[in-house]
Amino acid sequence: MTISQIAFLKGHGTENDFVIVPDPDNAIDLPASLVAGLCDRRAGIGADGVLHVVRSAAHPEARALADEAEWFMDYRNADGSVAEMCGNGVRVFARYLQHVGAVEEGDLAVATRGGVKKVHLAKNGDVTVSMGRALLPGDGVTVTVGGRTWDTRNVNMGNPHAIAFVDDLAHAGDLFSEPSFAPAAVYPDGVNIEFVVDRGPRHVAMRVHERGSGETRSCGTGACAVAVAAARRDAADPAETGVPVTYTVDLPGGTLVITERPDGEIEMTGAAVIVAEGVIDPAWLEALRG
């Protein structure tokens, strides 16, 4: 494909925003430098990440899933790094497929590096994704910001999260840079760090510093990890009681509702919006490719 043909869309899920690059045949080379250029908020289009939309059958990482899910979400962080999963991304990905008429309201499956995710596009505009189970792989790290240090809970939603329950979200500071954590060896590939306060019964608020993207206004996998961490802290485990547990999670960019079912499946619901579409200027793209 010639570079002059590269189209994009812009979308967000609770203000976790993405440049969407439709590429059904996996014909576009997307090196990290190009992803970072697209996500640059001053010199590029600006986003927390890129959703590269590829047919599963056309992508080496998803070919084996092609019978289960026609489309593969090749997700990249704003710095160009590859991540296993993006919860808001998969909801926006589904909204994009609906926007272009590839799917209709109702249920669909999307292949991701974290496996096939079932998504439901509701009539009211909400998008629900079944995120799979959370893993709680042992002790977390300590996280330090501005002279305060917290123990964290380690929750894996396909990607890693370190969750600190704090007294005040302002204690997370400006989050311009990654909070320090120790021991670093717990997360050799980096970690997403969430700061959480209580808002009421089964209702929390959070801020997040995302691996590869910095502070974002929402993180879907982060909200799921936080809901599970809060439930265990609150001695609520649906596997033991047989009763689903739902947490409302407020983020700077909106609210996500997270339900953990007795079989461990976690469902996340929230808005997902397409806001613009266009064509990337070929000269700018060529300069970026070097």
Ligand SMILES: N[C@@H](CCC[C@H](N)C(=O)O)C(=O)O
């Ligand atoms: N914003 C995403 C998470 C994106 C991946 C993350 N930064 C990582 O590197 O693990 C979400 O909504 O889940």
